[in-house]
Amino acid sequence: MFEQFLEIAFEAELDTSEHPELMALAPELCGEHPATRAAAIQELRDMVYERGECSPRRMDDAFLLRFLRARRFVVPRAHRQLVRYCTFMEQYPELYKDVDLFSLIRVGHAYEGTLFDRPDVGRVSIFRFGTWDPNEYPVEDLVKTGMAIMEIGTRSPKMQILGGTCIVDLEGVTLKHAATLTPTIAYQIVCMMGLAHPCRLKSAHVVNNNWFLGTFVYLFKRFIDPKTWKRIHFHGHDLKSLQQHIDPECLPVRYGGTCRNHVTIATWLEKIRKYRDEKFDKEMKEIGYIIKE
Known part of the structure; x- marks a missing residue:
């Protein structure tokens, strides 16, 4: 069922x-x-x-x-x-021109999301960059995947109206990961989270933050206006703090929640490929993506 x-x-x-x-x-x-x-x-x-x-x-x-x-x-x-x-x-x-859309499935677990969208929270998206091995593919592929998520997601009136909430999980982030985060990459991420892309970010939550937090704050804060910065919350390893902002019903078990229907970006893209139609293919090709059968 x-x-x-x-x-x-x-x-x-x-x-x-x-x-x-x-x-x-x-x-x-x-x-x-x-x-x-x-x-x-x-x-x-x-x-x-x-x-x-x-x-x-x-x-x-x-x-x-x-x-x-x-x-x-x-x-x-x-x-x-x-x-x-x-x-x-x-x-x-x-980030999009001549990018093979469904080849981005290789990003695997770096992005997750819950298919449990409520008006107060919207879609919960989770960034787990610590699961990414920089030796397998470059950081640019993470950004390209984020771009594809935004372009596909903002087609949906549901996502346009409900908006979303994001969790940035820094567990497992190492010096090798940190070295890839340049000002350009940080700026691209901020643009895709609402500065340029038409998405409604209700709030962002940083969890499992460690020594990398200082670098995170320094790189991103320069591109984020003070009003938006107030919607970013740092919880460390305190899941109770996170749950005060996001109902556990909307959170995966990993964060003390009860939501079972959360999926990786690899699974999500596989299903998009399965259920896509001619209209989807046409719009994505118009942007510049390659859609292989």
């Missing part, structure tokens, strides 16, 4: 429908109202044309909605993020 539930959840990952129960949450979670939505989309589209600060690859309603939802339908803020997104894509085409 549990496996059947997971399969249904995986198939739903590619659902781009706007279900009534989801849209009922939109006013509270992202400031979206049916009576003003079309006008906001058109205002953002007009602003793009009038200001000429970016040239998005798409200008359709569904694409612009991602940025409006990420910025609570405040059009100037959505426009600034869209400009940052376009700039980021122009600066770092190597």
